[in-house]
Amino acid sequence: MSHLIKRTALLLIALWSLPASGSTIISVGDGDTIRIRDGSEKLTVRLACIDAPEISQDPYGERSRAFLKKMLPLGTKVTLRTQTIDRYGRSVAEVFAKNGNINESIIEQGHGFVYRRYLSKCNGSRYLSLERQAQKLGLGVWSTSSTGIQRPWDYRKNKRSASSNSRRKYRCKEIVSWNKAQQLLRQGHTYLDRDNDGEACESLR
Secondary structure (H helix, E strand, O other): OOOHHHHHHHHHHHHHOEEEEEEEEEEEEEOOEEEEEEEOEEEEEOOOOOEOOOOOOOOOOHHHHHHHHOOOOOOOOEEEEEEEOOOOOOEEEEEOOOOHHHHHHHHHOOOEOHHHOOOOOOHHHHHHHOOOOOOOHHHHHOOOOOOOOHHHHHHHHHHHHHHHHHOOOOHHHHHHOHHHHHHHHOOHHHHHOOOOOOOOOHHHH
């Protein structure tokens, strides 16, 4: 019985890893997110093992989205090799069309980075090789320098931190120094400059 259960489990794993066919592109969100129609369902798909620049990472985010739209025009038939469902309810998958593995193409043309943190279910050596090639040729996100633009995961982290800082209200007596108060003023905490003379928390001098 245990042998039968083991064989069944292996079969289910094998079926899960196979591309699912019959899906159609209905929109492209950004450089690594698409919407598909799968039968009667509409699903959001996050491309696995890569991370494309955010749209606000001008101009690279828009270029990445434009490339994905070119690769996957509306109505394109695709197959998915789904890996998991993320915390937002999106399918995380490698996407295949007539022109091949779309995830790999994005890396190959320099429109995204290999997402090393989530690379285990893809052909990691293949993705990393394509990234090194794009880096060497100075394509897309690598066109600024050999180190490339800021990584999207760092960009998002910094934006979250800035947003958190901007929401918090400070009182002068909580701030450790006059210099720190001026830094906060430059970050947008204008309420610290009560007399509008361009200096925050004069009492800290």
